[in-house]
Amino acid sequence: MMATKQAAPLFIGWDVGGWNCDRNANSRDALVVLDSERTILGQPWRGNLRKAINEAGNTQEWIRALLDCCKIETTADIPPVVLAIDTPLGFSQAFRxxxxxxxxxxxxxxxxxxxxxxxxxxxxxxxxxLKPLSPIKDMIGSQATKGIHVLARFAPENPNTGVWTSGGGLNAIEAYPAACKPSPLMHELLSSYRTAPAGQQVDPWEMAGFSFGINHEDKRDALLCALVAWLFHYKSNALCPADVDTPAGEGWIFVPEDALTTIESEGVESRR
Incomplete structure (x- = not known):
């Protein structure tokens, strides 16, 4: 009996907006979907996922809703997905x-x-x-509860520190786009989505020059999350692994290893 070939995974980056971010012109949910070759599929999307979260009855319906937002046609069999989410996906053990x-x-x-x-x-x-924000003292509690709510509904299993799964079909991790800024690897990956005149150097973090529908900072951050998801699947050693002292249930922020080395030596400050 021949083994069934498993479909190549998709990589979705989700920059999380607040529960009612449709009222916020500056910050909303954004999605970018990549294939195994890091090609952007469909159309990067920006809006509010609250309705999709409420209406999805199971993990497959949730994944299908994300792909529908980006105008990606799906068959009955949805390929496995790695979802990288830009919001705190836990609260500290001491706070709990x-x-x-x-x-x-x-x-x-x-x-x-x-x-x-x-x-x-x-x-x-x-x-x-780095200077990551706090879901307690900073204004990201809405985003954090939104992300945690989605995990509880559609990827409730937590087999490894910082990794959530549906038990099949969906793996989810926490990403941090601002931590990618000093990473030479992320600069290289991000350059594939920019256009510039020959011989002109372009700051990969400036919005001017992005193509493929990346026309807002929220979408750029979603793209960075999708790239972190791709690295997590194909080149996990490029990401800083979870520290052994991390308390169970707190989660872990996956950032490029070379970004931390650069930050540590140069003392660069950043924010989510």
Missing amino acids: QLISGESVAGPIEYWNTNPYLFRHTERFLFQRG
């Missing part, structure tokens, strides 16, 4: 223990070491020059 009445943390000192405000993965990035 605090609100449940289990325990309190020790003395609170510096803002960027506060275990209520930041997860282990965020404090890990602080030590390497």
Whole structure:
């Protein structure tokens, strides 16, 4: 009996907007879908996924809704998907223990070491020059609960630190587009989606020059997330692995390893 050839996966980047981001002209949900060759499929999309989240009855319907947003035709058999999401996909263990009445943390000192405000993965990035936002103290609580809600409904299994799965068909991770900025690897990958006159150097982070429907910063960040999803599947050693001390359930932000090396040596500051 011949083995059935598994379909090549798709890679979806989701830059998350708030629950009611259709009222926010500056920041909304954005989606970009890549194939195994990193080709953008369909049309990059920007809007509000709240209706799609509410109406999807299962994981396959959720994936199909994302592909429909990007005008990608699907057959009965949807290929496996790696979804990289730009929002915190967990809250710190100390914060969860605090609100449940289990325990309190020790003395609170510096803002960027506060275990209520930041997860282990965020404090890990602080030590390497980044300044990720907090779902507690910054204005991203809406986005964080939206992403966590989607995981709970459509990818509820958490077999490895920072990885969620439906048990088949969908794997999800957390990405951080701003952390890609110093990465030579991400610069190289991102250059495929830009056009510029011959001999002219273009800043890969400037919106001017993007093609293939990448016409807003939200879509650019979704593209970066999709590239992180592609790396996670094909070149996982290019991403910084989860630290062994990460508490269960907090999640992990997957960023390019070469970005952290550059940030650590140059002291570059960034934000989500």
